[in-house]
Amino acid sequence: MLIPCYNERTTLAEIVRRVRAVDMGLEVEIVIVDDGSTDGSREVLDALERDGAARAFYLERNQGKGVAVQRARREATGDIMVVQDADLEYDPEELPRLLRPILTGRSKVVYGSRFLGEHKAMYFWHSVGNRFVTLFTNILYDTTLTDMETGYKMATADVMRRIKLTSPRWGFDPEITARILRTGARIYEVPISFTGREFYEGKKISWRDAFIVIATLLRCRFFA
Numbered sequence: 588m589l590i591p592c593y594n595e596r597t598t599l600a601e602i603v604r605r606v607r608a609v610d611m612g613l614e615v616e617i618v619i620v621d622d623g624s625t626d627g628s629r630e631v632l633d634a635l636e637r638d639g640a641a642r643a644f645y646l647e648r649n650q651g652k653g654v655a656v657q658r659a660r661r662e663a664t665g666d667i668m669v670v671q672d673a674d675l676e677y678d679p680e681e682l683p684r685l686l687r688p689i690l691t692g693r694s695k696v697v698y699g700s701r702f703l704g705e706h707k708a709m710y711f712w713h714s715v716g717n718r719f720v721t722l723f724t725n726i727l728y729d730t731t732l733t734d735m736e737t738g739y740k741m742a743t744a745d746v747m748r749r750i751k752l753t754s755p756r757w758g759f760d761p762e763i764t765a766r767i768l769r770t771g772a773r774i775y776e777v778p779i780s781f782t783g784r785e786f787y788e789g790k791k792i793s794w795r796d797a798f799i800v801i802a803t804l805l806r807c808r809f810f811a
Contacts, residue, residue, distance in 0.1 A: 651756030699739030
């Protein structure tokens with residue numbers, strides 16, 4: 588499990604506890620990369636590592652989710668990798684549902700779709716933006732995803748290690764999707780629940796990030 592973390596002191600220990608509480612039928616390795624946090628997240632990570640609950644790595648300055656996930660990918664040793672945000676928007680109890688298609692050989696890549704499952708109502712323009720960039724992805728890459736921007740992306744280690752990832756920040760989600768699709772793999776979607784944070788709770792994404800997403804999708808499709 589790959590957990591990028593930036594200023595998530597209040598939720599870090601809880602997300603690790605929730606992951607550990609889920610019976611996945613497999614040994615679980617939690618790799619957390621702190622992306623230059625300044626809120627005390629590192630002290631929480633130190634405690635988690637001392638307890639053997641997670642392996643922690645630290646970036647000296649904030650470089651973005653993409654860089655943190657890339658580092659976590661390099662450090663992970665498992666056969667299946669999944670990105671888990673540290674902010675409690677995604678429920679680890681859903682992880683066995685994502686695992687099932689991989690363990691039964693139906694797919695090597697599984698996404699959890701927020702639009703197929705129950706979810707807390709999103710901000711209207713966030714919902715519009717998510718659906719637009721997903722449609723744009725489907726047109727460019729000849730697929731039928733419902734939620735390209737989902738935070739739950741799971742894949743076998745051979746797929747995750749084979750693809751090239753360079754986007755440092757919010758370009759990570761479109762880049763990993765584009766790279767996977769360029770390999771010819773088809774992404775399997777399963778419904779998941781979603782409890783989105785409010786801005787006062789620390790939600791970080793804004794409408795401006797949509798331009799990064801579109802530029803990344805175009806770059807991966809036509810120039811790289």
